[in-house]
Amino acid sequence: MRINYKRLESDLKKIGSDYIINEPMKKHTSFGIGGPVDFLILPSDNSQIPAIIRSINMNKINFIFLGSGSNILVSDKGIRGAVISLKKSSKKIIFDNSTVHVDSGVMLSALVQEIHKKNITGFETLMGVPGTLGGALVMNAGAFGSEISNNLIFVETINILGEKKKYNVDEIDFEYRKSNFPKNEIIINALFNCKKGLKSKIYDKRDIASKQRKTTQPLTYRSAGSIFKNPKENAAGYLIDKAGLKGMQIGGAKISEKHANFIVNLGNAKSADVLELINIIKNKINQMYKIKLELEIKIIGES
């Protein structure tokens, strides 16, 4: 182990944060794909984060943040440096009169369920979107017409110096599956507006969205959701289907027969298999329709 990792390890022990050395990322991604990361850091409480970030910074270690790994493809060689995942950290959801304050490690589906118990509307179609609140804010996750940023008031982050920062919703650009949070700041919590709705309407809308998800997505296989963003011309899945690529398989990865914008892991897929399929799709769609598909998933790690 390199010297700076030794110092990081001793700092993590003092801070009381969990960590795993040389951990296969395939255990921490919805794709079930990915080589080892040198250091996987799993804070158990958000209060540990400033000290962790300060240590990483002082020891000059490369790092990335992670939620639950449901929108990423990690390379077969893995990640050099540290990954900090908030999936085990603080999970507080605090309701006030007309707002809810949520820690970023909270799973989106758990948040939506709590919100619905209070008959709050505006979050119904996010039911079933995998991942943490932090990942959802970075990706501006959404489904069937609504996005996580719709009811947002502010987000709090911790920067590289371990200092807390606050961004009101109008200070962040949210676009389709995109935001511009500073890359080296970790989101720790957010505040949302809560508007009361009619219980029956909320549950109907939520159930319709859940049903649609189950009928259109290949949920029995591991995947990272939609691989490409929908271009303005048409849905990416429609274009891939029309190009005759549905069902194409490379190694253990396959373009889903159920939803052509999903690549599924049949059990032993490598990152390289998925990347090959991605390149085939991009080239064919560009050749046939002169459309450059843009990735929705993030590709991470040593190439």
Ligand SMILES: Cc1cc2nc3c(=O)[nH]c(=O)nc-3n(C[C@H](O)[C@H](O)[C@H](O)COP(=O)(O)OP(=O)(O)OC[C@H]3O[C@@H](n4cnc5c(N)ncnc54)[C@H](O)[C@@H]3O)c2cc1C
């Ligand atoms: C079956 C399936 C269906 C899906 N359906 C949808 C859908 O309908 N709509 C949709 O929008 N998405 C969908 N997705 C994609 C995915 O669920 C979302 O993008 C989700 O919001 C990612 O959350 P995560 O916690 O897993 O983020 P991760 O995949 O862990 O990370 C995503 C990005 O966010 C960054 N990040 C994560 N947490 C933090 C943090 N606390 N601070 C700073 N940066 C952070 C990471 O560095 C990375 O760049 C689907 C995925 C699957 C597997």
